[in-house]
Amino acid sequence: MDNYQSAAHLAESLRPVGPAFCLRPHAARGAARWFTSHFPGKTLYAVKANPAPWMLDILRDEGVGFDVASIAEARRARAVAPDAFIGFMHPVKSREAIREAYVSLGVRAFALDSLEELAKIVEATDDADDLTLCVRIAVSSDLAKISLASKFGAAPEEAPALLRQARLKAARLGVCFHVGSQAMSPAAFTAALDRVERAIVVAGVFVDVLDVGGGFPAPYPGMMAPPLQDYVDAIEARFERMLVAENCELWCEPGRALAAEAASLLVRVEARKGDRLHINDGVYGALFDAGALNWTFPARAMKAIEAPREVIGYSLYGPTCDDYDAMAGPFYLPSDMSVGDYIEIGMLGAYGAAMATRFNGFGEHQEFVVTDAPMLSAYGATGRPGAGAAHRNEAMT
Numbered sequence: 313m314d315n316y317q318s319a320a321h322l323a324e325s326l327r328p329v330g331p332a333f334c335l336r337p338h339a340a341r342g343a344a345r346w347f348t349s350h351f352p353g354k355t356l357y358a359v360k361a362n363p364a365p366w367m368l369d370i371l372r373d374e375g376v377g378f379d380v381a382s383i384a385e386a387r388r389a390r391a392v393a394p395d396a397f398i399g400f401m402h403p404v405k406s407r408e409a410i411r412e413a414y415v416s417l418g419v420r421a422f423a424l425d426s427l428e429e430l431a432k433i434v435e436a437t438d439d440a441d442d443l444t445l446c447v448r449i450a451v452s453s454d455l456a457k458i459s460l461a462s463k464f465g466a467a468p469e470e471a472p473a474l475l476r477q478a479r480l481k482a483a484r485l486g487v488c489f490h491v492g493s494q495a496m497s498p499a500a501f502t503a504a505l506d507r508v509e510r511a512i513v514v515a516g517v518f519v520d521v522l523d524v525g526g527g528f529p530a531p532y533p534g535m536m537a538p539p540l541q542d543y544v545d546a547i548e549a550r551f552e553r554m555l556v557a558e559n560c561e562l563w564c565e566p567g568r569a570l571a572a573e574a575a576s577l578l579v580r581v582e583a584r585k586g587d588r589l590h591i592n593d594g595v596y597g598a599l600f601d602a603g604a605l606n607w608t609f610p611a612r613a614m615k616a617i618e619a620p621r622e623v624i625g626y627s628l629y630g631p632t633c634d635d636y637d638a639m640a641g642p643f644y645l646p647s648d649m650s651v652g653d654y655i656e657i658g659m660l661g662a663y664g665a666a667m668a669t670r671f672n673g674f675g676e677h678q679e680f681v682v683t684d685a686p687m688l689s690a691y692g693a694t695g696r697p698g699a700g701a702a703h704r705n706e707a708m709t
């Protein structure tokens with residue numbers, strides 16, 4: 313893969329016709345090192361955020377394990393990491409997937425949120441005696457930007473009975489939860505841990521693994537969360553007071569926080585209609601969250617500097633014929649944007665390429681490595697989100 317100093321350098325020298333990812337492996341490595349050195353337990357990467365082999369290679373090299381949601385993700389993780397720890401953390405799986413994961417891929421940790429799933433895991437593994445069974449408990453997503461509260465997780469009234477049944481079948485009993493993606497306060501985790509502890513106490517079981525899931529935030533314009541260290545400190549302090557087995561292990565499953573900074577997207581303007589720019593990627597490509605969730609990602613124009621230049625807020629439109637292929641923004645860019653200009657859209661290493669479809673014949677992305685810093689970072693010198701980086705969606709001047 314070719315290397316460039318920056319997206320601007322890439323735009324200038326190659327003038328790519330289609331959308332191009334600017335990969336920053338150094339950013340993924342930095343994020344992985346932060347987690348392995350600051351989180352007081354096992355870090356599992358949520359493969360769904362970005363299953364690209366280069367990303368999995370880096371995380372394996374940095375000693376991170378993998379949280380997989382499907383058998384395809386499990387195969388992918390095992391192919392790049394023959395010795396890595398893999399947890400199958402989707403609470404609903406097919407028997408075939410459980411069996412293959414256990415028998416062929418060496419997976420021993422499984423999530424569940426019902427008695428039915430517990431029976432399935434026991435049956436598909438022939439009543440194995442080396443299982444880590446993690447009961448997913450429903451917790452609030454109120455402090456997160458993306459809810460993960462309504463689909464999975466045993467309700468408070470069901471959790472104790474499920475914990476007791478799982479304890480009977482588990483070599484190691486775990487509890488897991490997800491506070492929702494892009495949790496904007498460490499209180500999301502402490503509140504969840506309060507709820508989990510109540511369930512454990514009512515069940516009267518020993519717990520060997522406490523998995524706090526994903527949800528660790530990445531910096532986006534208008535969504536600057538407290539430093540990641542505050543999250544880890546809050547989790548660690550609450551964990552130390554938890555009524556769990558003395559040798560209980562702490563796990564986390566970040567996706568976004570490990571991957572977001574590791575890629576940006578270089579797009580080209582194909583039409584301008586006032587403050588609307590039609591670009592060559594969109595909601596059905598790598599910009600799902602920009603449209604469906606109305607997230608404003610950092611954006612900068614790859615134009616020569618002609619100061620002073622006025623900056624205005626644009627909305628962006630993707631290449632498909634669908635009305636939903638629209639991103640309200642506003643994305644702040646120079647007022648003289650025109651056809652053929654390039655824009656770099658940052659923080660798309662997580663849930664960017666991973667979400668792209670082939671709708672309308674679009675969805676192909678070229679990939680290049682760039683060596684400059686991500687547009688925003690949670691891993692600056694001070695460890696504070698945004699340290700040393702732009703804090704808002706802005707034009708490159």
Ligand SMILES: Cc1ncc(COP(=O)(O)O)c(C=O)c1O
Nearest residue numbers: 358493494526527565566567568
């Ligand atoms: C079980 C599980 N773990 C981890 C993650 C990763 O979450 P995030 O990217 O918010 O860190 C998800 C996201 O959907 C998930 O469902």
